[in-house]
Amino acid sequence: MIPRTLAMIALGAFVTTLDNTIVAAGAPSIARDLALDLPALQWVSIGYMLAFAGLLPVAGTLVDRWGQAATLRAGLLTFGAGAAAGGLATTAWLVISARVLQGAAAAFLVPALLSLLRTNLDARRRALGATVWTACLAVALALGPTLGGVLSEYLGWSWIFFVNLPFVAAMLVLLRTLDTTGRDRGSKARPAVLSMLVVTTGMVLVTAAVVELGVVLGAAGVGFAIWFVRRERRARERLVPAELTGHRVFTGALIVQLLWGLGVSGVFFFTPLLHQESLGLGPMLAGLPLVAVAVAVVAATPLVPWAVPRFGPHRTVAAGLALVAAGLLAVAAVNHVPEVLPRLSGLVLIGAGSALTTPLTSHALEIVAEKHAGAASGLLTASRELSSALGVALIGAVLTVVRTAKLGEGHGPALADGYTAGLLTAAALQLVGALLALRLLSGQTGQSPSRSDKRGDPFLSSR
Template structure:
């Protein structure tokens, strides 16, 4: 829920551009090169683009936040079990994570037309989710929303660099960050309000007005100020990544079932094919100099256990509060609001803390603080009141804020031409970890909640705390002081 916020606050003055830039220019067909220059055309004003940036940032960040408040209502109406509730989040996360590396080159080639296509995809799949009458259609629509997000998020970040004049780019980054913070704090509450006083379908219908407004404000500019390039779009490798992560996640969700071996086999085959492609291809999904970078690998190594624990526990919190304590969607979403406020308040101080104590100590301490928050929440898992949970929720938010250097640290060690690729890789790692967390902690919750849902929730929180300890150990072991980044 707060992953994009932690990414955006990294460098307000230097917005991140997703996607791999073109390397080398040539006029030969089938190779990378600059296309014929497009004639100048009308470009949206800075005010309109800033509004687009705010709208997309809010909608894309609030999407999962509003969903978790509506899970119980969706389960009740569509007859979903625990696995169905898990896939509503997993489908979005895996589509977003897996397709993200391919959308950068797509946007580099298509420019504003690619962003408009992403807005249309996000809007149409949101409408499909709102009108879904069975679980299969709803899960498919959620995957479509994830694919749309994989286009509109980097496409909107791209506007910061290609659409705004240099003097307005810091303001654009600040608007993006402010919109993320607002979605982070208000998303769970809005989801609860829409579900409790309307219908769960409203959480998806609510996407349509801001997405339509963004498309209208974007207009149809002839170009966005960037040189159009012809870059290879790695659709095949990206689909292999989605297939591998989806199959292996399905194996976790269905652990213990007779058919669980099948997704393991499919996932292993897809992963083997992807690795073989990456080792042999002249244009791998991620450049070799990036995946061999110790800072990048170290951050991913920390992000995975951290994200599995945090995202998995957060995803089921409103559902447990509604089912175990008979709370309404609004009251059940308040714990996430407390976490979000703690993240927003603490994040500005993390820059100074990192400067004083370094990346390793800051991230490791954040993981341990978050683990302490999970243990505190586990101790109050049977208490229905919010007040007893506030200390644990605040600790969890403070710990999450301290993981912000996991984005800044690797980006400081790579060449500028690779910064978009690294940002895409880190975002994909966060989303994949979130999907695995929903699968793993959902399995723990279901296996330990046969007689008492609150007991199963407490067990899942303890597992989340253990994962934070693993992440802290990884931070102390894998993270190193950044070396001088190449130009």
Template sequence: MSAETASAPVRQAPVLLALAVAGFVTALDNNVVNVALPTVQTELGATVPQLEWIVSGYVLAFASLLIVGGRLADLAGRRRILLIGLAALIVTSVAAGFAESAEVLIAVRFAQGASAALVMPASLAVLAADIDREHRDLAAGIWTASLAVALALGPVVGGVLTEHLHWSWIFFLHLPTGLVTMALVWWGLPDTRPRTGRMPLRHLDPAGLALSTVVLAAGSFALVEGQSLGFGAPLIIGAAAVAVAGVPVLIAVERRVAEPMLRLSLVRNRVFGGGTIAQVLWGVGVNGTLLYTSLFLQDVLELSPSAAGLVFVPLAGLLVLCVPLVPPLSARFGARWIVTTGMALVALGLWLLAQSDAQSSVWGLMPGLLSIGVGSALITPLTSAVLSAAPPGTAGVASAMISAAREASGVLGVAIVGVVLSAWSGAALAGGATADAAYTSGYSAGMRMAAGLVLVGAVATAFALAPERSTPKRSANIGQARWSSRSQ
């Protein structure tokens, strides 16, 4: 455990607002640029592969460097790394707006992702370590809601800015929001750097950082590029093999390092491990749903991209309205049953979406989307519960592990639902179905798959958040000693 110094009390309200904005902006960058791609292609003369890298470059850099960002937050101080990350995000975003070639935009998108990899784990670490326990569930709810709202409204924001201003404003938007967030962090959050002052190389665990970056980069590349190159392509198989083979090597290295970057005991912890799995299953279901429902609205119901994006506004609005109601419900009935109920409502919403067909209307999709919104609000205490399971001094790395799992769930959700959708659509086309009927068949199958995965997440939640069984004092002391030894 690392000792820290704090120069002043934490101002809860401005810090909470800063965390919400930081979470919203970093999540927004995942998909806000998608709607603008045709315009970018025309103005910059980008090829289709270059357009894919404009999107995936951010995701790959972000996912690959999250663990590095979390480790730096633990060692150099959460406030310092959060401010550095926000400043870097502003600079790289402005550079993206001024990009005059596809090559420059791709390079800057990688730099944007690297900047966000500092912001995301540092902001979540602040939530875990600096927000007082009384407000932590609400803070976790608002932070989680900001991510979900960003995913839902990304296409709307991108479409409106591109249509009424210019695609570059998608990136210039980070200048005012980033400066405001930096000011809130500077004012509200005291400096919490470790008392040691310096950061020796042995504390950084360079071998662990390098291996974790390689594993995350290879895995993310396989998931992102596999959707366009095909999951059977030699390059994708090779990347997946590197990721899979790298995991046991990383574990072996971390077990032998004096000060490991990753606390392997976290994964074995029931609350942290089970809760993270539940969050991943929720992310798989919801992220795949947002993308393919948007395509269903455009390709089958023939809505414009902006109009399709507006369909998700009620989901986002209901989620935001419900979040403040969740902490008192959780205090009264227990986080276990509130989160499990939320998972079940998300699964119900996905199943309702699976009943859609080519004759469905936008209003016919609303019950499913609203059920997903309410359910997603109810699962927000899960983030606070998982973070609370992390030992003191590991908030940054624990937050990075959660963020990496969340990011992977988004990419994995798009891939899994996409594979199911493509298989069922292809079979329907081979059977003589029209294009709309074939897509609808695949869409329904994908939603059923997503609903099933989220239901598994509900079971994982009920297990992870189950209360500890009472044990004799001696056994409890032995258990505590074992936990302490594993955390070393």
């Protein structure tokens, strides 16, 4: 039972994280075959992240109502259907729709899989389960761009989607052997579905406004955001508990994490595109340098438990963001060099700095009441996915504006100039985040979980 539970958790963590990054190296191939312009290409990535972020805050409650088995079965079948549809798609809207379907399924799979840690493993083995989850996230981060490049170059970009199907099949087989009766009784908690629909619509409109540079879309998105805030103040069943929105450290963690994702995610999405178009690399080699980021994350993570007690979580996070900014600036400084090797040192700095930002989650969860731990975990995860989507949109908008201006002036390397501008924008966001981390994340923590709870909670051991 225990090995099967760990295998289920490992496969789920890997495949849901893999789909965040696997499209990066294959995106240029998709764009060429389907004649996508840059805004449409961005939605291939954004569609997954927005659906994931929008549904996640209510997914945990719905998992409790529907039960583990029903949620996992429906989520896996939906995720597999999205993968098959994406691989067979011949138009942009079909590819984007498939990605949205996969993101929606992932939003339910993640809390259902994490609930297995509580119901199928004892306190001692939860630490092992959390470690397995974290390790699989790191492996997926490292392999995503390279695997996407290999599949695109040798089998075709459709296999970026088809590669999900063996994971889905294996997890469906494992699910039949797991004991999920402990969570199939149904919960009476009512999910705030309308609030979720309002805030998700606002997120989609704001993101679309950034991608399309549309003022009307942006105004509509702000309108939905205002509606969401007013509704939350009056609603009996709130999407976000009032105790969380009024907590300075928790809201600060959300803001700082959003700035980190805004700065980093978009750059990562466009890096393989630059390597292919400007450096003439194939899809596999274009995505390979991003492995340096993931390796640096894994290598620097052991420094976090050493740094936090000595310097505090606020200074550790601020130092990490400053290091990310330095890495982005280092890549920008050598972007004119038509070689990959000079870029690696900057990518390593980005990865090492990102590792030092992991206390954002653990510190935020330590200071919230235990009864809100589930909601806080969901919000932090949703914030990470939203920041990734907005990051792709923002850096894409910067790249588009600079590229259009350079082409209008008759300059040749317009994509490279736009990419440099995106790097500088991302670095500025990291520095703002570092300053806010020093200001918003300082102070004493509240009642913290017990040591055994910290070891057993995967949200306290990974971002």
